[in-house]
Amino acid sequence: MNQMVHVGDTLVDLTLSLGDRSGRRRNGDGDGDQPPPPPPSDQSDHDGDRADMNSLIQPLGRDLSINCLIRCSRSDYNTLASLNSSFRSFIQSAELYRLRRLAGVVEHWVYFSCHVLEWEAFDPIRRRWMHLPRMPANECFMCSDKESLAVGTELLVFGKEITAHVIWKYSILTNSWSTGMTMNSPRCLFGSASLGEIAILAGGCDSQGRVLSSAELYNSETGTWETLPNMNKPRKCARDNTEPLSCGEEYDLETRTWREIDNMFPGRNGTTEAPPLVAVVNNELYAADYAEKELRKYDKERISWHAIGRLPEQAVSLNGWGLAFRACGDQLIVIGGPRALGGGIIELNSWVPREGPPQWNLLARKRSGSFVYNCAVMGC
Structure with a gap:
């Protein structure tokens, strides 16, 4: 090299x-590479060692x-x-x-799961697939609601075991899963976002089903959780305790305050629909309207959404479930595919936002489960 x-x-x-x-380049149709485990520490080092x-x-x-x-x-x-x-x-x-x-050197990789306990990573620059080790979780965790979040060099998967909430952590440094960390207020079905080595988790519900307004900040470098000020409203999956919410909230890291913003998202028709699929690129907010298969952009001055074009043709979902929509550096990523008897196809499409309707670029396609259970983008 x-x-x-x-x-x-x-x-x-x-x-x-x-x-x-x-590291020969592989096309998007390959079955991927298995990242090797860390080499053992023994006495058979090279002369250069x-x-x-x-x-x-x-x-x-x-x-x-x-x-x-x-x-x-x-x-x-x-x-x-x-x-x-x-x-x-x-x-x-x-x-x-x-x-x-x-040094400002960041690569964004996409991590997603189309089979319970199994995760893959995709490098959109080299267009390479990589298989992560299988998660060593139990049957109760497999059946629970799960959220995922990438922060620093870690992929966090949140779920529930028999008696308590649990967090599984995958580290790219060791290529392994571990558990043991606990939030100050364990929860599920929360909203989250990450920036570098920190992540903020807000809302969700506790083990008794209570909808929360509390929020926490996680620092991946120190492995610590910090309780933040509460939001203005309790919320879970874009709902409060009983009704859908059209307002959003913005957290200011400097003033440590939440600001409520009206009409951030239109009300939904039913409780079975997925939470809004939203992503931020270059400080602009976008949403995937899975019902109309449209891409929408939020106008911060007019406090309104407007359609700017179509989603990829293969962006298939079940009321929004099973489809991933994420920011990946300076581009938007849509992951999904048509379901078929005996298997399916997963597609990764990207678009770098600019003037005019989106022109989606097919990054990769492969045979896989076509229902995306969880997805996160790691930038490091």
Whole structure:
């Protein structure tokens, strides 16, 4: 692999010999790659491992080596980790992704589940599929309502076991699932959003079915939960205790206050419909109208929605359930597909918002369960 990397006032020609493991590009129809588990720590290290552990790439020194690595694609990190133990230790550390964030280097990958307890990741730049390890959850968790959220280098899946709510955490650093963390006020069916290493979860209902107005902030770097001020209204799935809600709420991180906004979303016809499918790209709010199969944009000045075009043809849902609509960096992503007896097809379509109606780009298509249970986008 040869990369020209501009570091400060230095242009470095970085050449790494990776043999046949150099991440050949695969098309969107492939079955995907299985990310290898972290290599075991043993005494069979390469000769380069016995060199100065502070240098990574000997001729460059540690600082320039790190500046080169943070600009490499995440898809290459598994291969780079096999070069020596110094690369492996740094690539499996949270420090790498903290430095990427500080340098403004972010890649957005899509994580979704079309089969209970099974997750896949998709790299929209390389157009590569990757299978995550199967979630080691029990039957009660399988049957419970689940929410998902990507924050920092973690994928969080929220559900319920026999007696309590539970959170399963997948880490891209270890390629493994773990559990044990607990919110201050455990809940399900909440709204959430993430920004870098922090995420905010609001509303939902507790284990007794009470609809909540409380909110919490999760910091993935410290693994801590902070209780935030309550929203103005309790809400769950765009409803309060009994009625649909057309108003929304906006949280200001600086003033730590919630602002209610009227007419944020039209009322729905029935309780079986999915919550609104919304996403934010470049500070603009979009919604997927699954009933009319239209893409809508919110006008903040007029406080109203207007249709700007059609959703992809294969954006099939069951009253909005089973269809994913997400922001993925500077583009909108729609994930779904037609259901068929004995299987289905999943499609990933994207569009970078600009003037005019959306022109959807088919990123990938593969045979899979066509009902998307959960979906999250990780940017790191």
